[in-house]
Amino acid sequence: MTETDNIIFDTASRIFEDLSTPEVVNAAEEGEWPQALWQAIEESGLTLTWIPEANGGVGASMLDGFAVIKAAGGAALPIPLAETLMAGWLLAKGGLEVGTEPMTVAILDPETSGLSWDGTALSGTALSVPHARNAKRLVTVVDTGNKSQVLEFALTQSENTQLSISSHVNLAGEPWDTVTFDKAVPTRFADLEDGTDASSAEALGALVRCVQSAGAMSAALELTIQYSMERVQFGRPIAKFQALQHSVAAFAGQVAAINAAADSAAEAVAFGDVIDHAAWIEVATAKTRLEEAVNTGAAVAHQVHGAMGFTYEHRLHHLTRRLWSWRDEYGSDAVWSIRLGEEVLQWGAEGLWPSITAVSDPR
């Protein structure tokens, strides 16, 4: 992140800290939509970060938006801010005007979702659609023949009866719903011109989860260090025990690594404002790298917090449960590592090293 992004990150973190209290996060898990929180975020203009001015946005850089998303991850923000940014980015790619209401993004797997799009109506089932029950609009991308299109659906029942939502939650208790389209007619749709397609939408989702996780990992490390210095056992803070110091040092390494990997992918996407092949490789790298970071990070965080951190009352689980869930969303590390591995096979022995160094070549 650049210095500007650090400032944005700090500012956003402060706003989120004040508004996204443990009580608010818990209430959201109980099913209460945090209207006051959403309204404050909406009024701050943050939801329009990725939208060019021509499409009704504020025209900030993509990296600014990623800094906000990282802060949102660290605050376990229980609203679809990241999803609204993603949906807006995809709509703007199609040249469509973007408003400020909460939105979400659906991924329809071409092989398992029963996806069909005839140019007028969409059928198929999308799983794990974040906040579908709370969002006003849903955005998806479909590939047909040689072109890709971005589709927008209204999510209010009165507007669209060919679309049904059934409530589910992810491992973190976030409302990740199933959305079934039955010849559903989009409110708007448009062609995508710059190579953005359905796999770009999925990759953007994967990257967003990595960036959120980087924020959540940093926050969990912060909590862990703080707790280790406060908790006294055997007459001294547990932070003073070498065994614990070494676990936390390993955790810190994972926090550093996932932040570096997520930043690298965010920069690659931000550079061309598109998920081209080079950016896709960085996203695949970050999502693959997320597994070890989360495994180590969440394990050490809980180990250091002891039984206290295992209680619902303690806020650590707002972070660790999200981390465990996010690593699986938009393709788990198993999916992405195989994709990246196929890419590496294409590089071959000769292309291996040049392909690894390509990321730092002059752009």
Add this chain to the structure above:
Amino acid sequence: MSVTRFRFPYVEMPEVASQLRGEVREFLAEERANGGFVPMADCWASGMSAEFSRKLGQRGWLGMTWDKQYGGHGRTFLERYVVTEEMLAAGAPVMAHWIADRQSGPQIIKNAQPHVRDHIIPRIVAGECFCAIGMSEPNTGSDLASVATKAEKVDGGWKVNGTKLWSTGAHGGDYMITLLRTSPVDTNARHEGLSQFIIDLKSPGVNVRGIADIGGQVHFNETQFEDVFVPDDYVLGEVGGGWKMVVGELALERSGPERFLSSFIVFQEAMKVLVNNPTDKTREVLGQVVAKIKTLRRMSLGIAGLLQEGASPEMEAALVKDMSTNFERELLEKIRSVLPQHALVSLDSLTANLLREGILRVPSSTLRGGTNEVLKGMIARQLGMR
């Protein structure tokens, strides 16, 4: 959030570094093709070739970042980074000059007497003078302040007695930058009374004995000093100021690409076998190791960027060395887990030989330059836990 805010800024290679990369690749390909070297694992700590080092000197690839007025090339840290990472990725025999180019040279430029500096630096840059590190001793490993080899003041210089251990490259080196005790231990201030000396390894009383590692190869040494005379002007910096110098030197040691690329050549050769019958397990492993290499490189390059700006990212360097050196072992194990049986057991293939070499070298990666346990302690201190 400041304590957990790690800095690994994006570094884009300048055009000149990118061009340089092309030149280095061309040179390495040519050298390898005409038998100039056979790639080896852990090449920076096991591939000694004075001839190869001289070729690099002739091309201007040693002492790259050092000021021109001292005989260096006045280039950027990033250009040096390009040259070193290309050498490592190719498994080129860069051991002879490695220590001098990485840490002894900068130390000499900063702290040596001008005439001593002028006597040594241009020869290092030419690839004709090599250095060894003299830190560890038989009873001094991680606890560096416990060095007992001592220098006593005599007329016109110092008399050195004692033994240095694990002195990598001393058998082919001209000088050893040696940490010595110049006044008795003060138990309340153990880091004081230590000084650094430039010792000519051809001086009378110096006895270098090679020590074979677990693979039977001699890369490090026991160096004995028996009444070795060192002239006054070969003291580095202030007498008693050795500790601070050593700490600065270790920071240079810790952050380079050699910490995660020592085994890369094994991976590169194994790819020739792996592309033939790929399974999903192979793909998964390739994805995992490449994701790790790319992430470590991003971090390591970020540190080079910070060094170029004059920052001293000690925390980041310790984090990267700890993770990188663990990765060296993991890389070999992961590659091994997907290589077909014939590639593992054949006795004459480069892949199998490199893998064996790598496995036999890798235990040292988490020891040298500060054990990972010491590094983790440093990290914990920086996090405020100690």
